[in-house]
Amino acid sequence: MTNKWSKLSLVLLTMLVVLSACSSGNNKGNNQSSSTGEASGKNVTLTFWHHYSTASPEEKTLTQVLIPKFEAENPGIKVKAVAIPWDELHKKLQIGGSGGDLPDVARLDIIWVPEFQKRDLLLSLDEKFTDFNDIAQGLLEGPLTTGKVGDHYYGVPLNTNTKVLFWNQDMLTQSGVDKAPETTEEFFTALGKIKTKYDKVWGFGEPALQGWNLLPWIWSNGGDILSPDNTTAEAYLNSPATVDIISKLRDAYKAGQISGFKPGDVAVTEGHASGSYAMMAEGPWAVAQFNSQFADYKVQMAQFPKGSAGSIQVLGGEDLGIFSKDKQEEAWKFVKFMVSEAAQVEMGKVGQIPVNLAAMDNAEIKAIDYYGPFLEQLKTAKARPSVDVWPQIDGVLSDTMSSIFMTDKDIKAELDAAVSKIDGLLKQ
Structure with missing residues (x-):
């Protein structure tokens, strides 16, 4: 009889250990999204190709302010920003589309979106992400249309401009x-x-x-x-x-x-x-x-x-497009961050006209008096x-x-x- 209870106790103890392990894993999954890579204890690194001039105020703000802030808010996601001159970036994306060497996210001239969409390189954002419309409603309508090809959106505006x-x-x-x-x-x-x-x-x-x-x-x-x-x-x-x-x-x-x-x-x-x-x-x-x-x-x-x-x-202006095949959720988090009010205000302070409606109404942006001539010129500006x-x-x-x-x-x-x-x- 004693031997029988000993065996039963051993079985119960084993089940408790297993259940405890499962419970621990579920709690971790509830507290942190597995898409960040943290559930497996690994970091995810996003590559971001852009054409901000090296050492320009915009590039410094991106690398010294925005990316550190994004990484702090999103543990488990790192962003590797790569500055490439405008014309070289276009060529690199064209070549990468054929050879498979593409970034997860790229800052695209608005005129490039139809080209890369036709080559089936860009992710259809409104089809993939359920919160796309929520994000889109907070952005300027005109620039938002630059990311639309046919019935779907393949980019979101990062900034708008004219001369x-x-x-x-x-x-x-x-x-x-x-x-x-x-x-x-x-x-x-x-x-x-x-x-x-x-x-x-x-x-x-x-x-x-x-x-x-x-x-x-x-x-x-x-x-x-x-x-x-x-x-x-x-x-x-x-x-x-x-x-x-x-x-x-x-x-x-x-x-x-x-x-x-x-x-x-x-x-x-x-x-x-x-x-x-x-x-x-x-x-x-x-x-x-x-x-x-x-x-x-x-x-x-x-x-x-x-x-x-x-x-x-x-x-003028640029859109953010997602090329990633395996880190789309992380890439979308970064895109949403870059078009958020906070990020748009930071870039707005160094000369990048915001597309985020709340950012345009921000006191710091309204205080930038030199935006006036550009906003006036935008009234008659035409897209290529x-x-x-x-x-x-x-x-x-x-x-x-x-x-x-x-x-x-x-x-x-x-x-x-x-x-x-x-x-x-x-x-x-």
Whole structure:
């Protein structure tokens, strides 16, 4: 009888040990999400590719403020941020899509979203995450649409922006120009006066000849790149309005009044602050750069010069997209953090216009007076065509404009050739 009870006691003891172990495991699972990797005692590391300039105020805020805060709030998740220049990032994502070397999350130019969605590389956020609509309701509607392709969202806006005219008041005044040019006619007249006064400087600095740089001039002059339905460039890119404004810009370049886009040219933002360029068109990040690197420079801003169609700048901004296949929940946590009020306010303080509605109403953001000109310019800003082949179209534009500006080739003939190439891309 004693032996029988001994065996029964042993069985009961074993069951209690097993139940205790199970209970301990369940408690751990209830207290901490297993998606963080902590249930298995392992950390999860997210790779985040972005194109904030190294050592810029935005990059410093990201790496020194936001990521440490996110990691503290989400034990078990680490974020490895990798800074890659804008054009290189695009190429790296294209190559990675074919070779499988992709980040978990990336900061995407808004125009890249259709391209990577078509290649089935981006996660459909509204289909995957049940709280997507809750997050979306707290973001600006316009920028939110940049992440939508078809019926679903493949990105959420991280920031929005546009460009305004920066002008050096002392240089313009010394040149006989008493205010910022309000029209394109006044702009080109001012370029001539500045060159007469300052032979060794340029009236306007332009860092590139891509759509981002030239579309504002073309749109404001009544021209365009593609038809409204984005099916052809014929009669738009090679229209009289486009030819007219490109001709004026090339004439100004040939006269030594415009520079900045050739290898070896003085960097435009730094050059504007130091007096090499009397004017430039840039975004709010330029103000943050001036404040951190050129504290003595007095920033002057105005609306982009009006053409026959008005003052139409390009709508910019970046979206956050998720490429991860195996860390999607962790990646979504990071994306939500980056578009939260707290994170948006921190980035807003260093020149990144928020897309979070609460952040835009935050007292610290409202106190940033230099946002005013950009918010005004955003009222008429237009987005680049939302087509998956835009990056290739942009390449055709850049090559064509380089040929036009660097040679004396016939502008209409060069644009006609570009139209043929672009229409071929649109038909793919």
